[in-house]
Amino acid sequence: MKHKVIKKQQNSKKCLVCGLKNDLGLKTSFYELENGELVAIFTPIEEHQSYPERMHGGIAGAILDETIGRAIMIKDKNIWGVTVELNVKYKKPVPLHEELRVVGRITRDSSRLFEGTGEILLSNGEVAVTAIGKYMKMPIEKIANFDEADQEWQTVWSDQDPSEIEL
Numbered sequence: 470m471k472h473k474v475i476k477k478q479q480n481s482k483k484c485l486v487c488g489l490k491n492d493l494g495l496k497t498s499f500y501e502l503e504n505g506e507l508v509a510i511f512t513p514i515e516e517h518q519s520y521p522e523r524m525h526g527g528i529a530g531a532i533l534d535e536t537i538g539r540a541i542m543i544k545d546k547n548i549w550g551v552t553v554e555l556n557v558k559y560k561k562p563v564p565l566h567e568e569l570r571v572v573g574r575i576t577r578d579s580s581r582l583f584e585g586t587g588e589i590l591l592s593n594g595e596v597a598v599t600a601i602g603k604y605m606k607m608p609i610e611k612i613a614n615f616d617e618a619d620q621e622w623q624t625v626w627s628d629q630d631p632s633e634i635e636l
């Protein structure tokens with residue numbers, strides 16, 4: 470089913486998952502959908518491998534972690550979370566050099582904690598990796614000394630940005 474993209478989220482400078490100036494990073498784009506889910510799109514490269522041609526499980530955990538952690542921002546872009554628990558299940562190998570979609574959503578939201586689930590989808594739509602994450606909400610100034618401009622926290626548009634995403 471196709472879902473309309475309603476917003477593209479910000480990227481950063483050096484984050485492993487979303488930093489556009491991290492040469493070894495995933496350079497992921499994040500899209501908020503009209504159904505309340507968040508989709509991450511990225512293409513793993515050779516530097517993300519474990520066994521040859523297979524994406525590293527730690528990278529799978531990292532992309533799921535950030536996709537679930539960012540899904541809370543659909544509701545309020547000023548909620549920042551730090552991961553306190555992440556449970557990852559590896560069901561199928563994830564190949565390199567293919568564009569992947571990762572879907573995340575929030576399943577529980579309380580004043581201090583939120584929880585969510587996510588999946589990495591293969592190009593044929595099969596679910597390769599799933600995760601459940603728990604996050605503690607924290608004011609951004611308590612997480613780190615972030616300067617939005619210095620960290621290049623901004624929406625970066627591209628010709629490749631989809632207006633709809635098939636899930």
Ligand SMILES: CCCCC/C=C\C/C=C\C/C=C\C/C=C\CCCC(=O)SCCNC(=O)CCNC(=O)[C@H](O)C(C)(C)COP(=O)(O)OP(=O)(O)OC[C@H]1O[C@@H](n2cnc3c(N)ncnc32)[C@H](O)[C@@H]1OP(=O)(O)O
Nearest residue numbers: 481484534535538539551552553554605615616617620622
């Ligand atoms: C504006 C410019 C921005 C630029 C941004 C640039 C880049 C950003 C990129 C993306 C950002 C967007 C979104 C990203 C979202 C996610 C992505 C990944 C995030 C991470 O990659 S982040 C790294 C890994 N992560 C950590 O680095 C956490 C390390 N950890 C700690 O820092 C402490 O652990 C802390 C502070 C969490 C708590 O410590 P603490 O000392 O404050 O609190 P304490 O332990 O006393 O617990 C207080 C109450 O929480 C309960 N509690 C604790 N843990 C619990 C659990 N697991 N389950 C259930 N309840 C739990 C206790 O039971 C107690 O409850 P009670 O008060 O009722 O007793």
